[in-house]
Amino acid sequence: MTDGDYDYLIKLLALGDSGVGKTTFLYRYTDNKFNPKFITTVGIDFREKRVVYNSRGANGSPGKTFKVHLQLWDTAGQERFRSLTTAFFRDAMGFLLMFDLTSQQSFLNVRNWMSQLQANAYCENPDIVLIGNKADLSDQREVNERQAKDLADKYGIPYFETSAATGQNVEKAVDTLLDLIMKRMEQCVDKTQASDTANGGSSGKLEPAKPEEKKCAC
């Protein structure tokens, strides 16, 4: 699995209350399988997946494709592992913040997880997607979409209702997060490139450039 033939190593981390389905969600994403049994995660774990990412040009034109190696960290939701799991937050580039659509409490705890992230992630405002899992259990639903959407809007992050059991939106949620990270990466790089050239006494004016946009023979 881990040969070095990829362009980027991106580390994502799933977090949320115990039992919201982080492990099954990741299992569905990497292996496209579902395991209904509840086995509590011991501390931490991770899964890997190789994906192809298409960077879109500024005007929607197809850009380059990259091989991305995803390392998806799975954390224990249980309180007693908390100090261990939060230690791994700082190594992740993006976060899948999950709650259980059939548990109001897990939704209420999203706020706490957000503050945990703010304290322990690599920066103050990391890339996060909010995920309401177990969307297939509509009869047991306790959190309505409006509520969750409002919360996500408040934080300015995307929201998805997923189901690890059916696979609904699972891939979409991860892809969205990956997209956010890649965008941020480009921005960071542009910033440094811009300052590099500014220091070097550049004459041309700087537009937000896409470093991945390729050669033209000018």
Added chain:
Amino acid sequence: MACEFNLNFLKELEQEAVLEVLHRDQMVRKTEEERIRKLKLQLQQLRWKGARNVSHEYQERSCARCQKSLGLLMNRGAVCNGCSHRVCSECRVCLNPCLWKCTVCYAHGDVKVKAGEWFFEERAKKYPGEANILHFLTLGISHLQELGQSKSFNKSVENLFLSLTTHIKKISKSQNDMADRHLLTTGYGQNVERRKQRRSQSDTAINITSRVFILLYTVSNWNQVKPACSFCRGVETHTKILVLSSSLLHCEGSLYSLNSTCTDSGNFGKANITGEIEFAIRYIFKACVLEICIKGCKNLAYGEEKKKKCNPYVKVYLLPDKSPRSKWKTAVKKSTVDPEFNETLKYKIEYSQLESRQLQISVWHAGSLKYRVFLGEVVIPLAAWNFEENSMQLFSWYQLKPKLEKHEEDLIQYGGELLVSARLTVPAQCKNFQFEGMKCSKISNLAELSLFLGSCLTLPDQAEVKRKSPVLKKEACPQWKHLFVFDGVTPAQLQQSCLHLTVWDQSVFSSSDYFLGGAKLGATGKHCHLKTAQWSLSPLSSQRVNKGFGFNI
């Protein structure tokens, strides 16, 4: 009781499970490191292709990248914003209609992106001064992994544990705000403590694993570790402890320059940096010798501009070692700005060591008396150098550059190892440290020194207990087998104490002994941090003691 045992048992399994995950993560990291290393090597080779042509650039107009000659009117090339080299239209990558870079500058940026440097830069903004901590952490795990199968597992894990502790101490030293940080005590720590108190279990691997685990997790948590506390537990078991690589011989350059006749402390002058230097580097694998052949320089600046005077010579250091052992100088050529040296300098060094070294080749003007003028330098990180490739061994011209500040900072310093064991005799309330010996296999010229060990135990009330070992003369691998005894230290005090072990070269003319390196064990908080600077066996190096540490696993 049975219940408690079960719980403990489960937790041990949990710890194993987590360690297993960390091992897997280590594999991912290794792959990533290897990938980045390859990327950097490719970049270096791309650079190399262009650099070889620098010599022609000023006479005949040519592209710095593909060496194609450029016309005066048609296809005249343009100067790259990144590197200021003139390149032809083919060797450019357009970032947007108004911005382009030459292929090398573009590749440089690309490597940075692909190595994920943006992430580390962003993180460094939030957690300054912490850059390498996880690296050390993973190094530690790999160490653990390698040793897992061997018989001496217990010892090795103990070693790892201590060396990691020392790492953390080193890093924490760079942060002055350590006092604010607290240790998060969790179920794990208590668990181990309880188990230790029962003392019913022998010192099994799992026991130690759990201890290491606490450490690992605390490291990544970036809370201050309480090594002294764990240290006590280790002490109980009479285990041998290997203090990994107290950075012998590599301390701050200024320390050495006081003793050396080198120019760093001498009479300085400044000149504009111009010109180039031609040299070749190769490594002779059979003999473990790094050879640098200095051919000559051209277009050097005048050392004394007004008098149009220049007596150049070349000085070479194998950084981070700035000691006289690492210094080589060529002969001084009189009155020329295009000197030819044709001298070959040799370093006996193991191949594995090269990775952490940088070759610093500087050109100086030797004026009258001790007046020296810096004329430029080239610094080559040997990690990215492909010694196996023949083309890399050819002579080549390099542009001289102004002095870079602190290029050795990002290198891991390695200076040798110190093997110690510690024992706490509880009834008598005293603490003994026995030095079983010291290995310094990778240091050249050690045999010419007269070495002794200093140890200083700093207690919570800032009192210091100092001990000195006998002097061993001219041994390549000195073994002291010396017992340092610190009486009347209670375990409670020990938790707050720290122990400095330092290695010194005894000066013949006594007044100033030569600090070679040291390691710091245990301890929390600021007391010892502040105290280090005041502790001195030698007045010369007192300011530098805590900077001289460098560690390597």
